[in-house]
Amino acid sequence: MPRKIVVIGAGGAGLTAASTAREHNPEAKIDVFTEDEYIAYSPCAVIYAIEGVIEDFDSIIMHTPEYYGKKRNISVHTKTKVASVDVDKKIVNVADGTSMPYDALVLATGGRMFVPPIEGVKLPGVYTIKHVAEGKAMKAALKKTDCVVIVGAGVIGLMMAVAVRNLGKKVTVLERYPNVIPRIIDEDMSAIVQKHCEGLGIKFVMGTPITAIKGKEKVESAVAGGKEYPCGMVIMATGVRANLELPNQMGLEIGQLGAVRASTTLQPYRNDHLVSDIYVAGDMIMCESAATPGPIMSQLGSTAVRQGRVAGINAAGGYATYPAALSPWVTYLGEIQAAGTGLSKGLAEYFGLSIVEGKAVGLTRARYYPGGKEITAKIIADKETHRILGAQLVGGEEVTGRINWMTGAILNNVTVEEFVTSYENAYCPPTSMVKDVVNQAAEVLMAKLNGSK
């Protein structure tokens, strides 16, 4: 009898799990269930399709259910809700009344947009961004309005603000925290990003939570700090919470961050015991931080595919682990790129760590080479051990590789001194300074830690 693998969820985590399971087990019967109509796309790509940088929504979809069927012998059941899972009997019960037994189950139902329960939030003209269907509706609606309020200045809120601004709309961003991309990057780095976005014509109302949305039949304004901001559309970019419907029904343990607690093999817990033959992955789970002991959620596409791979190997009967996450991320905001990895100042404080910061401003090319763009690097280290805990970058180009570089250093518990002494950078005038801005920041940090300069 071939192994029966069932995957619930068809985002990055679920489909990577299914494909990886197929690679590791050519014989298995693999079924994927999703409530969604469209599969295999990056939610952040929806924003580019709304803006029109990407011509149509179809092109962001990597593969169709038919492709999975024909090319990988994986059955994808779209628009199909799973009502419950019987963990003891190892059976998935579909909402249409059918059921399917499994040998191994991958749960990857992702996250749900969190929308604060304020007045007017159900009015026509209030949108969230995650699914293709929502994106299509928003794109059509944007043609009929000139003025948009975006709630939340996190990465998704800012990406959306830039996209809508590029479409020529008036854009106001409301944020309850005092700085953009709050908690994940520090105030000084936030300030660079906010200034850049303001330069694009985006207005910010900071430290001011939205309290209501006004309108008779549809959105007419958003209210924050007692002031009314007239608009034809409100986009809620107020974060993603783990989708806990099935985990709760299944009795899986939920951790302190409100997500499914998982072992390094990505197995969930139930009644204080690891559950055999169930694996969890993606936006719905909580794992260990690789920067410091403590839990984090890593709700990133890159994390989803990494966790999906591990879940898929294990579901296929192999063995793989996902030990811990640093959640390196990068975003592109109209000619500027911002990125981070490991702990920010705020997160380090949350974990009770004393930190020292080093920062440098440089260029992405040699000073004399045309086209160089400003880039700011910041490194955070533990005051006690001098271990690098986090890094942040904001610059005009070539930011992604640098944040991966720092991610590797943190993973290997590298101290600032070791970084300065041994972390060579590659150099040629069109792609870097002879001493990279990251190395410069590390030298500043080392001087501070050693009390000189």
Added chain:
Amino acid sequence: MPRKIVVIGAGGAGLTAASTAREHNPEAKIDVFTEDEYIAYSPCAVIYAIEGVIEDFDSIIMHTPEYYGKKRNISVHTKTKVASVDVDKKIVNVADGTSMPYDALVLATGGRMFVPPIEGVKLPGVYTIKHVAEGKAMKAALKKTDCVVIVGAGVIGLMMAVAVRNLGKKVTVLERYPNVIPRIIDEDMSAIVQKHCEGLGIKFVMGTPITAIKGKEKVESAVAGGKEYPCGMVIMATGVRANLELPNQMGLEIGQLGAVRASTTLQPYRNDHLVSDIYVAGDMIMCESAATPGPIMSQLGSTAVRQGRVAGINAAGGYATYPAALSPWVTYLGEIQAAGTGLSKGLAEYFGLSIVEGKAVGLTRARYYPGGKEITAKIIADKETHRILGAQLVGGEEVTGRINWMTGAILNNVTVEEFVTSYENAYCPPTSMVKDVVNQAAEVLMAKLNGSK
């Protein structure tokens, strides 16, 4: 009495040593001697000035001798040859008959272009590239010729070939090895680079050393493999050798690679003993490889400033080390970037290591995001320990950060399995694929090492 620090050489290593010594010792008397007229420029920037990407030669010069005098209280003596150093008496003897005592000496006289002693090599129209003066002469001479032969398809030869081709000249590159950037990158990666350069209209004659340069009063042709290649100019890009004039006079130990042997504190050896108060840095020295036990030379600008910093701190009375080098490098060849770090296949064989390779071809952006460019990543691991030993990249953009990322992994003795399991990549559609090409290459390599797929 303030400490007397003398630096011989005013390239990246020498001037970084002088500036770093000043930062660490505000009182010291610091003198820099150089035979050169121009100081503080990157030799590879000379090529961009010849091409005209950079408008004039002046703009590649970071600082003038006057700047060092006024801003850093460092006396730079240009066009001043040091005839000898009396190591026992600690005195530098200048060619003009004056002399200067030192408490600490930094020797950073760099490299000299190696030019094979073939027939016709002294003819007018034969050039090397390193100094500003040569660059200016070559730029003027290029106006009078349409056809150039470049000898050597290493990084400098290829950069020069692209520059001269961009000026509209016919360009033929002669290379004695069968592939471009030989030994440093592998044949398969070389092939991508060569094909790209051929697409720019550059002709290659491979596996064919130059045997003579013909001409009556000036260059008329180059001869290789019994064939004559007519041309008005020959550019010798046949490598840089350590400048051993002063080291030999001083009796310093020369290592098996023909360069000054140095301790991790960058002190040279003499009569089997470490020399006190002398530090060496830059193109003239040999150090340990960080990838495998064995010596390497790292003749890179980025290495020069790193070593210069260590020499400067130590010369100022501090303590710093340069333990080992991986020599990450990157070059830009007309819309393509090539880079490497650690060991290539050829170097691994030289060191007697059995290796396994993993390679992946991807894009620099998400498949659907406009403007993405092809990028190929190759990772080399030790067959026995699975430790990553080297990496190579060729792609249209965002190559430098990735090679630094791999450099960090090699420095930390990361295995392929650890890389696959823990090395997360940051992702957003405009700057990477959800699983970066480097991570893809690591997965291919892990599958090969583990005998599956």
